[in-house]
Amino acid sequence: MATPTLTRPAPSATTANSLKIRQPRKKLTVGRIAAIAVAAFIAVLWLIPFAWATATAFKTETDAAAPDVTWLPPSGFTPEAFVKVFQDGNIPLWTWNSLYTSAAITAITLVISALVAYALSRIDFKGKKVLMTVIIASIIIPPPVLIIPLFYQMLALNLIDTSWAIILPQVIHPAMVFVLKKFFDQIPRELEEAAVMDGASRLRIFTQIILPLSRPILAAVAIFVFIGAWNNFLWPFIATNDGNLLTLPVGLQTIKSAYGIQYAQNMASALLAALPLIVVFLFFQRQIIKGVATTGLAGT
Amino acid sequence: MSTSTLSRPRPESLRKPGSRTRSNLSGWGFATPFLAFFLVFLVWPILYGFYMSLTGKSLTGANDSLLGFANYAEALADADMWRSLGNTLYFTVISTVPLVLVALVMAALLNIGVPAQWLWRLSYFAPYLLASTVVSLFFTWMYNPQLGLINEFLTGIGLPRVAWLNDPNVAMWAIVIATLWWTVGFNFLLYLAAMQNIPAQHYEAASLDGAGAWRQFFSITLPQLTPTTVMIVLLQILASLKIFDQVYQMTAGGPGGSTRPVVQYIFETGFTGYRLGYSAAISYIFFGLIVVISVMQFVITRRRSA
Numbered sequence: 001m002a003t004p005t006l007t008r009p010a011p012s013a014t015t016a017n018s019l020k021i022r023q024p025r026k027k028l029t030v031g032r033i034a035a036i037a038v039a040a041f042i043a044v045l046w047l048i049p050f051a052w053a054t055a056t057a058f059k060t061e062t063d064a065a066a067p068d069v070t071w072l073p074p075s076g077f078t079p080e081a082f083v084k085v086f087q088d089g090n091i092p093l094w095t096w097n098s099l100y101t102s103a104a105i106t107a108i109t110l111v112i113s114a115l116v117a118y119a120l121s122r123i124d125f126k127g128k129k130v131l132m133t134v135i136i137a138s139i140i141i142p143p144p145v146l147i148i149p150l151f152y153q154m155l156a157l158n159l160i161d162t163s164w165a166i167i168l169p170q171v172i173h174p175a176m177v178f179v180l181k182k183f184f185d186q187i188p189r190e191l192e193e194a195a196v197m198d199g200a201s202r203l204r205i206f207t208q209i210i211l212p213l214s215r216p217i218l219a220a221v222a223i224f225v226f227i228g229a230w231n232n233f234l235w236p237f238i239a240t241n242d243g244n245l246l247t248l249p250v251g252l253q254t255i256k257s258a259y260g261i262q263y264a265q266n267m268a269s270a271l272l273a274a275l276p277l278i279v280v281f282l283f284f285q286r287q288i289i290k291g292v293a294t295t296g297l298a299g300t
Numbered sequence: 301m302s303t304s305t306l307s308r309p310r311p312e313s314l315r316k317p318g319s320r321t322r323s324n325l326s327g328w329g330f331a332t333p334f335l336a337f338f339l340v341f342l343v344w345p346i347l348y349g350f351y352m353s354l355t356g357k358s359l360t361g362a363n364d365s366l367l368g369f370a371n372y373a374e375a376l377a378d379a380d381m382w383r384s385l386g387n388t389l390y391f392t393v394i395s396t397v398p399l400v401l402v403a404l405v406m407a408a409l410l411n412i413g414v415p416a417q418w419l420w421r422l423s424y425f426a427p428y429l430l431a432s433t434v435v436s437l438f439f440t441w442m443y444n445p446q447l448g449l450i451n452e453f454l455t456g457i458g459l460p461r462v463a464w465l466n467d468p469n470v471a472m473w474a475i476v477i478a479t480l481w482w483t484v485g486f487n488f489l490l491y492l493a494a495m496q497n498i499p500a501q502h503y504e505a506a507s508l509d510g511a512g513a514w515r516q517f518f519s520i521t522l523p524q525l526t527p528t529t530v531m532i533v534l535l536q537i538l539a540s541l542k543i544f545d546q547v548y549q550m551t552a553g554g555p556g557g558s559t560r561p562v563v564q565y566i567f568e569t570g571f572t573g574y575r576l577g578y579s580a581a582i583s584y585i586f587f588g589l590i591v592v593i594s595v596m597q598f599v600i601t602r603r604r605s606a
Binding site for chain 2: 029031032035036038039042043046047048049050052053056064065066067069108111112113115116118119120123124125126127128131135138140141142143144145146147148149150151152153168169171172174177202206227230231233234238248249250252253263266267269270273274277278281282285289292293296
């Protein structure tokens with residue numbers, strides 16, 4: 001412990017590089033060509049639902065419901081369905097609701113999880129073992145088991161039909177606490193010792209030394225939690241009936257009955273709902289894939 | 301000092317002498333925000349849910365009295381409860397196998413070294429970013445008996461039409477196909493990350509010994525992936541047991557209850573039937589099942605690694 005090496009690289013390297021794409025220059029053997037062919041076949045299969053939804057969304061309702069199933073409609077493609085959905089639909093409102101509830105869930109989760117993870121990683125306090133065991137054990141609790149008591153609790157707290165009812169129960173991610181703790185464990189303690197000598201407080205060490213070194217893992221946890229919150233259906237579906245508070249996935253469920261057999265409008269709505277995360281993914285593909293791969297095995 | 305890292309003295313130097321109380325205070329201080337949410341929104345509901353399961357509580361507020369284990373007795377004699385539990389288990393079995401195998405195949409194909417990897421990853425993983433409702437809208441439309449793309453394809457190659465979501469013998473499989481499309485990308489990413497962590501030297505040595513791509517896959521890749529495979533299978537089983545969204549949205553549990561999973565039965569007894577106490581009891585039976593399965597998995601993996 002004599003030589004605190006401040007220049008030692010941050011431990012982020014281990015996780016951050018785990019998805020570096022190896023692109024070996026191999027010869028084009030028959031086997032490799034076959035592999036590429038199969039991969040391409042699967043990729044096409046996987047894109048068909050998107051393509052078919054897009055083709056349908058740009059048809060007139062008459063063409064979409066025509067008994068002749070074709071990719072190219074007789075009356076040509078038209079953005080009619082999108083215009084209609086935008087005019088009388090609530091998609092922008094639902095998107096906004098999803099955005100701010102998911103952002104709030106992600107922010108609260110990050111703050112409270114990082115704080116407790118730091119305590120579990122660095123501070124020796126009475127009852128730490130018990131706390132750790134209880135948090136680990138709680139990973140096993142499946143959220144659907146909680147819906148009945150949580151709903152009753154929200155009624156009692158008078159929170160039903162508020163955004164808080166959607167947000168608050170979704171901020172507890174025990175598995176993410178351990179992802180963060182494991183990361184903090186790898187940060188060399190020498191980095192903090194100097195700060196302790198200078199009389200820095202725990203909170204200062206945490207915010208000024210630990211957090212800046214933990215950006216990759218914080219981003220990974222944030223991505224994981226955000227995607228989960230954005231797409232969550234069951235709890236927001238139960239927590240609110242107020243049409244002004246519906247999140248995107250829940251709102252989308254209501255259009256099926258509202259539009260009935262308006263296939264083009266159904267597909268236009270689905271695509272508009274899918275768009276935000278797909279666009280974000282196109283821009284941040286690397287970070288999102290890394291994030292999911294690093295947190296994925298820990299998180300259920 | 302021995303070279304083993306395990307015997308290295310734990311650096312306690314951050315603790316100044318006599319700072320025991322301060323450590324306790326700051327430890328619990330850092331834990332408090334999480335703990336507050338944890339107690340209010342996880343521990344309390346799980347305990348209160350158990351209390352509810354012992355009462356006749358209903359949304360109409362009719363009967364709050366303690367019934368003991370009457371709800372449990374009723375549930376264990378409830379054919380609909382068993383049927384929904386059976387559907388959940390059936391879905392778990394028939395979805396886990398393709399969700400793990402297809403993910404493995406996808407990752408293996410890309411790992412062989414295809415050009416423009418990001419493009420393939422995009423197409424395999426993108427569906428995972430969709431909300432369940434979007435997936436259900438896509439597939440309900442594709443499964444449409446008269447106007448759907450899938451039946452159009454089947455009749456095109458001379459096969460009969462299938463009533464996908466309306467046929468009790470086929471509906472669960474239709475849900476599995478939609479689920480496979482939706483979530484396999486997640487398992488695929490975990491496999492791909494694990495494969496890319498296998499040191500290249502392993503393959504180089506095997507190449508020198510003249511092992512072909514197939515040999516290398518079965519004698520190096522697959523054995524190296526065993527811990528990943530175990531984890532993916534465990535996580536997939538736990539995820540599949542929670543099935544609700546797609547079924548509720550695509551078939552509403554039908555036709556004739558043939559796809560209704562236990563989470564939907566909990567939802568319906570609680571919110572449509574207003575019987576919160578009874579619903580809580582079924583939740584606890586379901587929870588018990590998950591605990592049993594998790595413990596079994598834990599024992600099996602412990603034995604494997606021992």
